[in-house]
Amino acid sequence: MQKSLSFAVIGCGSRGRTYMRIARDLGHTITAIADPSEAAIETMLGIAGDPAPRTFADADDLFAEPKLADVALVSTQDAQHFGHASAALRAGYDVLLEKPAAQSSEEVEELARLADENGCKLLLCFVLRYTPFYRTMKRAIDDGRIGEVISIQAAEGVGPFHNAHSFVRGHWAQTKDSTPMIIAKCCHDTDLMTWFAGSPCTAVSSFAEISHFRPDKAPEGSTDRCIDGCPHAGTCLYDANQYLTTQRRWLGMVRPDAEKMTDDDVREWLKTSDWGRCAYKCGQDTPDHQVVSMRFENGITADLTMTAFDTGRRTRIYGTKGILEGAIHADGREPWVECRPHTGGIEEIPIEEQETGGYAGHGGGDFGLIHALPALLAEATSDFIEGHRIGFAAAQSADEGRTVELTRG
Numbered sequence: 547m548q549k550s551l552s553f554a555v556i557g558c559g560s561r562g563r564t565y566m567r568i569a570r571d572l573g574h575t576i577t578a579i580a581d582p583s584e585a586a587i588e589t590m591l592g593i594a595g596d597p598a599p600r601t602f603a604d605a606d607d608l609f610a611e612p613k614l615a616d617v618a619l620v621s622t623q624d625a626q627h628f629g630h631a632s633a634a635l636r637a638g639y640d641v642l643l644e645k646p647a648a649q650s651s652e653e654v655e656e657l658a659r660l661a662d663e664n665g666c667k668l669l670l671c672f673v674l675r676y677t678p679f680y681r682t683m684k685r686a687i688d689d690g691r692i693g694e695v696i697s698i699q700a701a702e703g704v705g706p707f708h709n710a711h712s713f714v715r716g717h718w719a720q721t722k723d724s725t726p727m728i729i730a731k732c733c734h735d736t737d738l739m740t741w742f743a744g745s746p747c748t749a750v751s752s753f754a755e756i757s758h759f760r761p762d763k764a765p766e767g768s769t770d771r772c773i774d775g776c777p778h779a780g781t782c783l784y785d786a787n788q789y790l791t792t793q794r795r796w797l798g799m800v801r802p803d804a805e806k807m808t809d810d811d812v813r814e815w816l817k818t819s820d821w822g823r824c825a826y827k828c829g830q831d832t833p834d835h836q837v838v839s840m841r842f843e844n845g846i847t848a849d850l851t852m853t854a855f856d857t858g859r860r861t862r863i864y865g866t867k868g869i870l871e872g873a874i875h876a877d878g879r880e881p882w883v884e885c886r887p888h889t890g891g892i893e894e895i896p897i898e899e900q901e902t903g904g905y906a907g908h909g910g911g912d913f914g915l916i917h918a919l920p921a922l923l924a925e926a927t928s929d930f931i932e933g934h935r936i937g938f939a940a941a942q943s944a945d946e947g948r949t950v951e952l953t954r955g
């Protein structure tokens with residue numbers, strides 16, 4: 547029987563709802579919720595059930611009260627994380643914080659310091675660590691199947707339409723509103739690299755480019771909005787008219803009323819919203835591909851490729867006795883892991899069975915994280931910082947064109 551936790555939810559949007567549905571299913575309670583959106587509060591009240599939690603129109607109002615729960619879930623938008631997480635730590639909450647932790651390396655270190663100072667636990671929603679796929683890879687390494695790990699190669703394919711939706715047209719198109727894309731999208735991956743390497747990272751070097759989503763790559767004669775009679779509507783991969791058809795599911799990520807929208811509502815929305823713009827003319831500052839090289843203190847080297855032009859994650863780990871390789875959500879295939887010993891042959895490694903409570907989100911990681919939470923809170927503070935350090939150093943390296951050495955205070 548798990549320890550039952552009480553939650554204060556800061557930001558009752560898409561992520562907050564997902565985690566809290568799982569938490570309620572696992573027998574945890576929700577005692578306080580904050581969100582300026584009445585619709586978001588209403589939905590969360592439905593998830594919380596009885597007894598109804600106290601409601602607040604802003605995080606600050608909630609934190610002005612004496613502590614109302616064991617854990618504060620901070621699931622507001624990226625630029626709010628540092629402010630809300632620091633307020634929660636100062637108010638004495640253990641904090642479950644959505645990624646990215648903050649907008650700069652200094653802020654991330656400050657959060658870790660505040661957690662220590664206030665005797666609180668601070669955990670990041672690195673849901674991929676709790677997926678059956680990545681647990682299987684980690685166990686294979688820990689069991690010594692490939693001997694000593696020498697180097698790690700990983701790739702994250704954001705997906706062409708996903709990239710255009712989120713990082714060209716959408717919420718994460720401008721670094722100032724979030725973090726550099728290598729953190730906003732890939733802090734999961736850099737976190738996984740540190741988890742696999744089992745050692746702090748000492749140096750990072752990176753290159754990033756906007757090669758495709760730029761005005762000079764726009765198809766000839768394209769209009770500024772896809773709905774304005776663009777001659778490439780129907781053939782362009784990024785045609786926004788697809789929000790009416792094959793890409794309709796993305797509406798749910800940006801419109802709370804997506805399910806109620808008629809086709810005419812969507813057409814109207816495409817006339818004015820950011821998501822109706824030609825994906826080649828959005829002026830985003832996010833790269834569509836970036837490569838990061840890393841050196842770890844124990845001598846392991848690693849590289850990570852982020853690209854808009856693939857979908858899913860692939861990992862290959864080279865060891866003294868063999869190669870461990872796997873992919874998740876890639877090639878339209880089920881996740882797979884295999885080991886190729888240097889003596890020859892291919893050994894398929896079955897993906898661990900893991901309870902997912904019917905929640906498929908993030909390959910079962912959403913459920914896995916909330917399920918593991920009571921145990922994680924009982925452990926020492928999470929080692930979440932290292933992955934963020936790498937991400938910020940990668941952004942700096944790409945900006946400044948030099949290798950960044952990581953020093954620790």
Ligand SMILES: NC(=O)c1ccc[n+]([C@@H]2O[C@H](COP(=O)([O-])OP(=O)(O)OC[C@H]3O[C@@H](n4cnc5c(N)ncnc54)[C@H](O)[C@@H]3O)[C@@H](O)[C@H]2O)c1
Binds near residue numbers: 560626673908
């Ligand atoms: N762990 C992951 O893999 C993962 C996946 C997707 C998104 N995320 C991150 O999760 C976070 C939330 O994403 P989302 O899709 O749920 O966003 P969302 O916009 O649906 O939810 C954010 C909520 O915060 C509320 N809010 C705004 N100001 C507030 C305030 N002052 N006090 C309280 N609430 C306030 C908004 O009204 C909204 O309901 C983002 O930072 C995103 O980057 C993480």
